[in-house]
Amino acid sequence: LDAIRNIKDIFKNFSVDLMFGTPESDVNTVTKDLEIIKELSPPHISIYNMTLEKKTVFYKLLQNNKIVLPEENVVLKQYDTILNQMKEMGYINYEISNFARKDYESEHNSNYWRSEEYYGYGPSAHSYDKKKRYWNIKDNKKYIHYLKNNIKVFEKETLNKRELINDYILTRIRTINGIDVNKINKKFKKDFLIDKEKSLDLFKKKKMIEDDNLVVKLTDEGKKIADYITEKIMY
Secondary structure (H helix, E strand, O other): HHHHHHHHHHHHOOEEEEEOOOOOOHHHHHHHHHHHHHHHOOEEEEEEOOOOOOOOHHHHHHHHOOOOOOHHHHHHHHHHHHHHHHHHOOEEEOOEEEEOOOOOOOHHHHHHHHHOOEOOOOOOOOOEEOOOEEEOOOOOHHHHHHHHHOOOOOOEOOOOOOHHHHHHHEEEEEEOOOHHHHHHHHOOOOOOOHEEEEEHEEEEEEOOOOOHHHEEEEEEHOOOOHHHHHHOOOO
16 A cells, blocks of 8 residues: 555556455455545556456365355445445446546557557567457467567457457447447448347346437446346347
């Protein structure tokens, strides 16, 4: 915390990460974390639900019953607390996992969600040019060896129309701006509301989404099952 305070004394723009759903945590744990956030008042904060990947230390601990993760209902209550408290503190939830003061949204991340081009350098780096995806090999030694010997260090794939529209849906639905129906119809020659009428109507009735002025957005309840909603409205 002292390091963050020192950063705040020097820099106007910085970001803090917070994780919930951590081992043995509850709503009180998250509330205390948010009190610290309130004190630090960072211009930007990313908040993630903890997921355990295979071959990680935490995953092994979980498998060996050395740690216990909170029940799903507890995690959902933690997320409700986060959304409510961040709103009260004046933060804009401009993307499911990201909150910012006005004009402090991450340009780097927003570039992904707008499907803009990006270029990555180094092992495991990814790039995108609106038509193709590129990814570099992961192995550091191989990467260096290949470069020295003029051997290609990346693979690529050309995205088809279905993949492009699904990428568009996947990135836009996560943001505060949502899916602009007119734009997606014009860009991909589709009728989104008709094509996905059944799923959209169901989620609207359950108050998981809203579509004011032909813009489909997630509600706070919808954010909890964002991956499921996205899957159902993709092509």
